Amino acid sequence: MILIISSEKDITTHIVIQWLKKYNADFLFIKTEDLSSLNSFSIDNTSEKLTINNVDFSTINVVWHRRGRLKFLDSSSLNNSNLFLYLKREEDSVIKSLENFQRSTSKAYIGSYIKEVENFKLDHLSLAKKCGFRIPKTLVTTSKKELLHFKLENNKIITKDLRYPVNVQITKDTYLSSKGTLLIDDSDIELLDDKFMPIFVQEYIEKLFEIRVFFYDSTLFSMAIFSQEDEKTIIDYRNYNDEKPNRCIPFKLPDLIKDKILKFSNESNINTGSIDLIFSSEEEFIFLEINPMGQLDWLSKNCNYYIEKEIATSLILKNA
Structure with missing residues (x-):
């Protein structure tokens, strides 16, 4: 059986499912918006068994983890935010272990919740360099002096979110990061204190x-x-x-x-x-x-690649 883990709102997922239905493929779709039931995950000296939503996961041959994560915690039943955060962290450790278990037992596991949440730009830039790519000169610093020096060396520099977009509410004001990438000029740097939280900057390449x-x-x-x-x-x-x-x-x-x-x-x-x-x-x-998740709908349509069909065909072949 093919297992799909994704958001109900994801267009790509539904197009792939349409192709799977066309080919009469055997699949199960777990929606990340829904509250799943972890019936059991048992481990002993001789065996391991995972059952979610009354499905024995030993019957799952191929997993396409498109986006999002499984959810077992019903937040609507919790009034205490600190308790919710604690339980959410506990739940997260279970979800990551379940992914690792299924990855080790399936014929194929495409995609990953773990890789999505552990998407670290600095790690990937370093690895890309080792793989032979040229990368932009990059600096992460807490020093105004170092930042000014980097700007002087490279003339034009840019900044963007290092991991998460800014979404902070302070009293009645909400601060949101701009889309994409921004150029930094000397006047921007002059507004900073001598020391600040780490900032991510790169040379601007024409x-x-x-x-x-x-x-x-x-x-x-x-x-x-x-x-x-x-x-x-x-x-x-x-x-x-x-x-x-x-x-x-x-x-x-x-x-x-x-x-x-x-x-x-x-x-x-x-x-x-x-x-x-x-x-x-x-x-x-x-x-x-x-x-690591990757938007593909616009690329597929703009270039007539029919990527969704390719994914469905690949899942069926891996499940055979």
């Missing part, structure tokens, strides 16, 4: 276009994004212009870059996701970051 690569197992789908043609998206295509979207076309990656991506996938133990690259004005491929 580019000809951006590249989004979605990979599933060992199959790559790539698209060129001509963000340089619009002042709103020239720094980062994620500063979207909804009225005049960037031109996006299928893009054929050189074999050398494909090999580096597959090496990165293998070394990081991430078998599906989206990688952002840029093609610089010096005609070099630069690694920026990876999203």
Whole structure:
């Protein structure tokens, strides 16, 4: 049987399910919005057994963990926020162990809740460099002096969220981070104290276009994004212009870059996701970051890749 773990709201998931139904595939869909029932997870000296929603997971051959996580904790029944946070941490440790167990017993486990929540830019930049990619010069610092020096060395620098978007409420005010990437100038730095919480900055690299690569197992789908043609998206295509979207076309990656991506996938133990690259004005491929979940709907439609069909076919073959 094929198990799909994903959000009910995820468009990609529903398109893949449509293909699975077309091919009469045997599958189970667990919605991450629903409260699941962990009937038992038993371990002794001779065996291990997992049962969720009365399904014996020994019957699961292939897992596609598209997005989100299983949920066993009913938050609506808890009035104490501190108790909820404690139980949520306990639940999280169980969920991660269940994923590791199922990964070790299934024929294939594509995707990962663990990799999604442990998506650390610094680790991935370091690994990408080891895999042969060029990466932007990067600094994480708590020092105004170091930040000014980095700005002087690189002339133009950018910043973006290191892990989580800002969403902080202080009294009546809510502070949200801007989308995408922002340039930093000297006046921004001058507003800072001499010491502050760690800030993530990189050199700004002039580019000809951006590249989004979605990979599933060992199959790559790539698209060129001509963000340089619009002042709103020239720094980062994620500063979207909804009225005049960037031109996006299928893009054929050189074999050398494909090999580096597959090496990165293998070394990081991430078998599906989206990688952002840029093609610089010096005609070099630069690694920026990876999203272990990876949005693919717009890439599939823009380039007529029918990625959802490819995923469904792959799941069926792995389940055979």
